[in-house]
Amino acid sequence: MKLSNIKRFWISFILSIPMLIQMFAMPFHWMMPGYNWIAFITTTIIMTISAAPYWSSAWAAFKHHQANMNTLVAVGTSVAYFYSIFAMFTSREVYFESAAFVTVFVLLGDAMEEKMHNNASNALAKLIDLQAKDAEVERNGEFVKVPLDQVKPGDIIRVKPGEKVPVDGVIVDGSTTINESMVTGESMPVTKKKGDEVVGSTINTNGTFTFKATKVGSDTMLAQIVDLVKKAQTSHAPIQNLTDKISNIFVPAVLIIAIITFVIWYVFLGATIVNAMLFAVSVVVIACPCALGLATPTALMVGTTRSAKMGVLIKNGEVLEEVSDIDTVVFDKTGTITVGKPQVTDIIGDEKQVLTIAASLEENSEHPLATAIVKKAKLDNIALAAVKNFAAIEGKGVKANYGKQEAFVGSDKLLEDIIISQEMKKKAIQLQKEAKTVVYVGLGQDIIGLVAIQDVPKPSSKKAIAELKKRGLRTVMLTGDNQNVAEAIGKEVGIDQVIAGVLPTEKANEIKKLQDAGRVVAFVGDGINDAPALSTANVGIAMGSGTDIAIESGGIVLVQNDLMGVVKALEISKKTFNRIKLNLFWALIYNTIGIPIAAGLFMGLGLTLSPELAGLAMAFSSVSVVTSSLLLNKTKIAGA
Amino acid sequence: MTIAQIITLIVAVVLIGFILWWFFGKHQEAVGTASVDQGVQEANIVVKGGYSPSTVVLKQGVPAKVNFDMNDSTACLSHVVFEQLGVDKDLTKQKITTIDIPTDKKGTYNFACGMDMFHGKVVVK
Incomplete structure (x- = not known):
């Protein structure tokens, strides 16, 4: 007969009603006629349909040298049940209700936990259902x-x-x-x-x-999002290693504690064999390894799904845990803090000549600044000339043969042995202070002009950085740009520290330096050249508009190209991780307080637990952990 | 101390010793292999109070399926989770749940029940 847990629960519950009535009638010294027989028959039915699955699962586990929650339920219910049969035929007091109620409560807990677990995992299924048919x-x-x-x-x-x-x-x-x-x-x-x-x-x-x-x-x-979230949900958070260790020894340890409880009460304290047994059964029943096991996965499941809905994809539990230690957030400039679509604002020198040479060379380059220059040339209807021997100098600029002379376009790093006039220098600095990137255009040995390019910060960058600072995080901007430009932009968005003039290949090194100085760093970036920095940082946050490789290397991916996503990502990771800790705390407290009470340690204070109440407490513990995880759906997230 | 109490004490000590030996002692675990049929390998795992066998060995390069045969009606083993594969399947919806295992690379895929109490692994070699 195949019955669902909830059906089993209802059948068992109805069957246990006579025992419930008797329990409440007890203080009034009213005895149900033929109570022993009624209890015996109803409990036997409850055991057959509801407790037997636990017994058989526990036995199968036992043969594998394993023990779990089912073992505890099986031991608790079978001891109470078989003792009661023995007691009934030897005219002693029976405890059928203990076996019956424990079964009912455990089933209730199982059924509720199953239902809530489904609620938590269904959120992901809903994401897939969004698809058109x-x-x-x-x-x-x-x-x-x-x-x-x-x-x-x-x-x-x-x-x-x-x-x-x-x-x-x-x-x-x-x-x-x-x-x-x-x-x-x-x-x-x-x-x-x-x-x-x-x-x-x-x-x-x-x-x-x-x-x-x-x-x-x-x-x-x-x-892809669904796939990412699925992987995150089943991933392991390092904090779970603790519960793994505990769960391996938990059940056998509880069985041993129960035996010791029995021996102490019966042999050393001179309690009756029945009372000693009730204490031992309570210990077995209240111990709840489930709550410990459920604490992390359920919170992870709810947290990652909720964040996915906000456009923040957290790759796994490890990332989540790392986030809570972050004290520094490092941003890449172009495309992260700024829009990433630079525009030419000023041209110094012979405008037409400068732009022609610059655009002719830059046409061969894929740098965002190059794109800006070529776009400007097109806008001004400037015909481009063909160049020979084009070469890109990583992080510095480009050069090629223009007509008979060598021409170059690039940053001041390119100008090692070229003399710049004082006037040009002044102009350049002035432009840089206006947060414009200056590109030098040279022909032969002379600088013939400057092109100023500006990349404006995203509207949300300032607010996002202010939010991060409010949380006590240090914000750092990393850029290949000139110090003046970088500082001007940094000031505009309110960043704490600017590290300028960094070659793309050095970004990871800069992160390493910060880490060596004892900082725990999150890096936010989007480009291909950000990938090493994303992996070096304690937490890599990739902008979703970025390249696949950046998304691959990041631990968190922001679907939206907006820095408020960083705030959301940090918030939800922290909230989820705190919830995991809270869950684990409750699960541990349940057991560390519950077991001693059940063992009768506080008998002197009049605090004891009957097996039925222990069963109820146990069922409640898993349910409360899952509920606590589901409540993550309701917590307030800044920026969401 | 009465005779009954002394006997209880002895039985308890023996029982504790047995629990320690049974659950923490070294015990050989069965390893399952897959049957290959028409270029597809299949392995069966019976779910009842644990996974038997709890370790399955697959051949590299042959498309593989692992069937979980659900014989346990308690909530404990209702889900199977493959952490590395991002798989979290409810085993109670149908009798046999099939999970495809990528065999292009050698490696070990660990699996566990939803509460991470029972563990098993699929080894590709």
Whole structure:
């Protein structure tokens, strides 16, 4: 007969009602007629349908040299039950109700915990359910509805207002606003036009557009997010090593304590054999290894799902634990603190000549500053010349042959043996103090001009940094930019310390230096060259707009390209980890206080626990731990 | 001290000794291997008061499935969690739960019940 725990509970509960009545009637000296027989029959049924599964599971575990909660339940209930049968036929007092009530309470605890555990893990399933079921795909010039699994990369898909974007892709026609909150956590809809990327399972609000599918199935952003969260939920937090150690010895240790309890009461304190047995049974029943085992995984599950909904993906429990020790947050500048889309603001020198040479060289480069220069040249309708022998000098600039002379574009690091006029130098410093990056343009041995490029901070950067400082964290900005520029931007967003002039390859070293000075560092970055720094830092936080390799190296990934995400990430990690600690504390307290009380240690104070109450306390302990984890869903998170 | 009390004392000491030996002593554990059928290897693990066998060995390079045969009706073993694979499956929904194991690399995948009380591993070699 296959019954669910909750059905077993109800049947057992109803069967135990006569014993309950008798228990309450006891103080009034009323005895139910034929009570022993009623108790014997109902308890036997309860044992058969409800306690037997625990007995058989415990026996199977025992054969594997293992013991668990089932062992304790089995020992507790069987001792009470079989003793009562013996007592009944030898005309002694019976304790059927102990066996019955313990079973009922344990079942109740199991059923409730199962239900809540499902609630916690269902949140993730809901994320997957966000996906559209079908898509309107262009086939032979017409749009037809096809199931989602038949959509291939390269398909042209039409999305009408109110529909979900089925897969990831790039808009080819039309414009609209899209609600991306399910992926980024940002509730404001985002405007999208031709050439913009759209993300599967976000909701199209007002326009109709067509887009080309780029990622389908398990490659889509949502699928990746779900995968990440799944891994995080099943991951181990280092703090669990403690519970693993305890759980290995817990149950046998409790059995031994129960035996010792019995011996002390019966042999040394001269209690009756029945009382000694009741104390021993209480000890076995109240001990709850489950609460210890559930403390970490349930909190991890709720915490990681909640953070995923806010656009913060925490990779595993280890990261979560590291975050609570962080005292310094280091930011990459470009693309992290700033928008990452630099624009040319000033050109010093012969504007046309400077821009022509600069753009002709930079056309071959992929540096964000280069992109800005080329864009400016295009805007000014400047024809670019072909260059020969192009070479990029890592972190410094580029050079090439322009006409007959060697031309170069780059930072002052490139200008080792080139003389700059005082006037140029002054101009450069002035521009740098306005938070503009200065690029020198040279031809032959002369500097012919300067290009000033500015990358503005993101609107939220200042607020996010203020929030972090409020939490007592030291904020540091790391950049390859010139000291003047870096300081100007640093001042604008209110950062504590600026480390400028750092070559991309040195970023990890700078992190190492901070760590050697005793700091626990989180690094926030997005570029490919940030990957070593992300892995070196105690916690790497990758901006989601960043490259795959950065996301791979980060311990936390922010879906949204916004520094408030850092605040949220630190908040929720801390809250989750604190909840884990709280859960473990309660679970340990339950056992360390519960067992001595059950053993009768506080008998002198009149504090004892009958086996039934011990069973209730035990059932309550797992339920309270799971409830505490679920409450993480309700805690307030700054910036959310 | 009465005779009964002395006997109780002796029995208790013996029982404690037995518990220590039984649960903490060294005991050989069974290792299961997979059966290969049409290029797919399958291994079965019976879930009842633990995992038997608790260690399964798979061959590298052959697509593999591990079947968990649920025979336990208590909440303790209701979930199986593969930490490295990001798998957390409810075993109570169906009798047999199949989990695909990647075998492209050698290694060990640990698994445990939802409360991390019972452990087992799948070894790919």
